[in-house]
Amino acid sequence: MVWDEIERKLSKTSGLDPKTLGSQAIVKAVRDRMQVCGVENVTTYLDVWLCSPQELQALIEETVVPETWFFREPESFEFLRRYVLFEWLPHHQEGILRLLSVPCSTGEEPYSLAMMLLDAGLPPNRFVIDAVDISQKAQAKAKQGLYREHSFRSKNLGFRHRYFEETSQGYQLSPAVKETVNFIHGNLLEPLFLYGKPLYDIIFFRNLLIYLEPVARDRALQVLNRLLSPAGVLFVGSAEAGPMIEQRFISLRHSMTFAYRKRQKRDGSARFCVPPDEPEYSSFQVPPPNPPRSDSPGFPPQSPPPSWAEPPPEARREHPPSSQSASNTPSSPQPIPESLLMQARHLADLGQLYEAAQLCETYLSQHRTDANAYVLLGEIRQGAGQSERAEQCWEKAVYLEPYHYEALTHLLLLKESQGDLTHASTLRQRIQRLLNSQGK
Numbered sequence: 380m381v382w383d384e385i386e387r388k389l390s391k392t393s394g395l396d397p398k399t400l401g402s403q404a405i406v407k408a409v410r411d412r413m414q415v416c417g418v419e420n421v422t423t424y425l426d427v428w429l430c431s432p433q434e435l436q437a438l439i440e441e442t443v444v445p446e447t448w449f450f451r452e453p454e455s456f457e458f459l460r461r462y463v464l465f466e467w468l469p470h471h472q473e474g475i476l477r478l479l480s481v482p483c484s485t486g487e488e489p490y491s492l493a494m495m496l497l498d499a500g501l502p503p504n505r506f507v508i509d510a511v512d513i514s515q516k517a518q519a520k521a522k523q524g525l526y527r528e529h530s531f532r533s534k535n536l537g538f539r540h541r542y543f544e545e546t547s548q549g550y551q552l553s554p555a556v557k558e559t560v561n562f563i564h565g566n567l568l569e570p571l572f573l574y575g576k577p578l579y580d581i582i583f584f585r586n587l588l589i590y591l592e593p594v595a596r597d598r599a600l601q602v603l604n605r606l607l608s609p610a611g612v613l614f615v616g617s618a619e620a621g622p623m624i625e626q627r628f629i630s631l632r633h634s635m636t637f638a639y640r641k642r643q644k645r646d647g648s649a650r651f652c653v654p655p656d657e658p659e660y661s662s663f664q665v666p667p668p669n670p671p672r673s674d675s676p677g678f679p680p681q682s683p684p685p686s687w688a689e690p691p692p693e694a695r696r697e698h699p700p701s702s703q704s705a706s707n708t709p710s711s712p713q714p715i716p717e718s719l720l721m722q723a724r725h726l727a728d729l730g731q732l733y734e735a736a737q738l739c740e741t742y743l744s745q746h747r748t749d750a751n752a753y754v755l756l757g758e759i760r761q762g763a764g765q766s767e768r769a770e771q772c773w774e775k776a777v778y779l780e781p782y783h784y785e786a787l788t789h790l791l792l793l794k795e796s797q798g799d800l801t802h803a804s805t806l807r808q809r810i811q812r813l814l815n816s817q818g819k
Contacts, residue, residue, distance in 0.1 A: 381421050385409060388429065393439055393513060394568045394595025398768060403737075403744035408441035436515065443514045446748050447484045449526075450491045450533040452585075452781055454635035455614050459492075459581065460499050462612060467580065468501075476506040478581040479606065481567055483510035486521025486560070487530050488583055490552060493559040494538050503559050511563045511573070518562050524552035567599055578608035585616035588623070589774040600627050604641065613639045617809070618777040621802045635812070720752055723759070732763045750776040754785050766793065782813050 386405060389395060409421065412434070418424040428434045450456055467476060476496070480489040489510035496506050512518050527549045531539055543550040565572060567587075584603055588596050604627050607613055613628055620630070620637040628639035719742045726735035739756040746752060757772030770793055776786035787810050794803040 381425050382406070384425060385428070388435075389438070389442065390592055390595075392435060393442075393566070394591045394599070395442065396590060396592040396595075396771075398771065403740040404747065405442065407744045408438060411441055412438050440514055440516050443517065445484045445514065445517045446779060447487045447586075448530050448532040449487045449538070450495075450535075451488070452617060452635070453533055453535070454633075455583075455638065456491060456495050458633055458636040458638060459612070459614070460495055463496065463499055463501065475504075476501065476581070477577060477579045477608075478506065478508045478583070479511070479573075479579040480508065480583045481511040482514075482587055483512045483518070483521065483562070484514070485517045485526075485530075486510065486524070486562070487526070488585070489521075489560045490524075490556055491538075492581075492583065493556050494542055497556070497559075498538070498541075503555070506559070508560045509563055509573070509576070509579075510560050511565045511567070513564075513566050515564055518564055521560075522557075522562055524557045525549050526552070567602055568595055572602055573606060576606070578611065579606055580608050580611045581614070582607055582611065583614045585614060586618070586778045588615065588619045589771065589778055596623065600624070604628075607641060609641060611640070615639065616778060617781045618774040620805065622799065635809070720755060724755060727755075727759050727762065732759050735759050736763070748779055750779040750783050750786065753779070754783070754789065757786070757789060761789075761793075766797075769793070782809075784810065784813060787813070 382405075389405070409424065412428075413419070413421065413424045415437075416424065416427060416434070418427060428438060463476065478489075478492055480492060483489050489508050492508055493506075497503070510518075510521065512521075525546075525548060526543075531550070539550060542553045542556050544553070545551075563573075582603060584599075588599065591599060600623075603613060612631070615624060615637050617637055624630075624639055627642060629642055631638045631640060719738050723735040723738035723742070726732075726738065736756060736759050739752055739759065743749065743752050743756070753772045753776040757769040757776070760766075760772060761769035770790065773786045773789045773793075776783050777790070780786070787806055791803055791806040791810065794800075794806060
């Protein structure tokens with residue numbers, strides 16, 4: 380009951396779906412905070428947590444995944460550059476372009492927007508960038524503007540030579556770029572989020588929907604619809620494009636770019652003319668990723684899931700060993716070897732899906748950016764007949780690695796089985812482009 384209450388409060392406050400984080404990750408986050416607070420009993424910690432806004436924020440910080448890098452999915456930035464130069468500027472000779480990056484994490488995305496605009500010839504007094512995140516820790520790092528190699532994963536690093544100075548601690552961003560971004564601590568799901576702010580011409584809202592519960596997703600899209608100007612453009616992550624977004628927004632359907640506009644014209648068309656997308660590859664057949672045996676977790680069961688597909692209620696929480704009472708001070712987590720994933724796959728092959736899923740979650744509690752682990756967990760969830768949870772795992776893998784072949788293929792096959800042919804077609808084209816780029 381205590382763990383359920385913690386998950387409910389986390390979900391209500393941040394909108395995060397506990398299933399996308401995994402119980403192991405939440406348990407680890409709580410235990411880490413218990414150590415910091417000097418609390419030995421989880422029930423006592425819950426009392427402290429519920430009465431302390433500071434501790435609530437601290438636990439949220441432990442559950443946030445700040446995975447981002449400069450010019451991530453560069454096609455979106457190129458699309459935006461052309462939009463600014465050929466669509467926005469001709470109609471706003473004296474105007475100021477307003478952009479919003481939410482969530483902004485550690486700053487790589489809003490700073491990428493600033494560098495792109497500067498490179499396009501737009502002076503700093505012609506644009507405003509607001510960057511919002513629920514994590515104060517991430518924003519503190521963003522304001523510092525000091526980054527290491529992990530933040531530079533794009534193929535073209537010319538921007539690093541123009542806007543960064545290499546130091547013994549990393550790469551320090553130019554003050555001229557830092558000054559163009561306004562960092563704001565805030566929660567997108569709050570009723571008065573950015574209330575009173577002028578509407579935005581551009582909103583980058585990427586890679587958050589996959590972590591939100593359905594109600595929170597709907598609320599987030601309502602807020603974005605309120606904040607976006609009538610002719611504005613909304614950018615989402617590659618794992619988030621699809622029917623849910625298109626209930627409120629119109630896809631601009633440009634290759635490798637996931638951009639949308641408000642639904643406002645009666646004929647449902649978009650005002651911004653863009654080059655037609657690449658033809659659909661209707662004859663393209665996608666081979667299954669690492670074709671599994673018919674009894675492996677990659678295939679949905681032919682009969683109802685057995686009783687072990689879900690653990691009994693008393694087994695859904697991590698319990699301390701019998702030799703240690705629940706009131707003892709939690710110990711620091713030990714390093715988890717990568718071989719744990721091999722054990723998980725072996726258990727899955729043996730049909731022990733619950734045990735295999737537990738091992739994956741344990742691994743992911745300390746390796747939260749391992750896309751391959753999420754792919755494996757998704758296969759296990761699918762084998763247990765949990766298609767929705769499997770889809771969440773594969774979406775996370777694509778979030779971490781936008782061109783992860785296995786994750787994209789699993790999502791494609793799942794969407795086809797669900798009859799979601801529009802989303803399946805988009806995924807099929809992405810996989811085809813990926814294969815073409817690899818010369819396959």
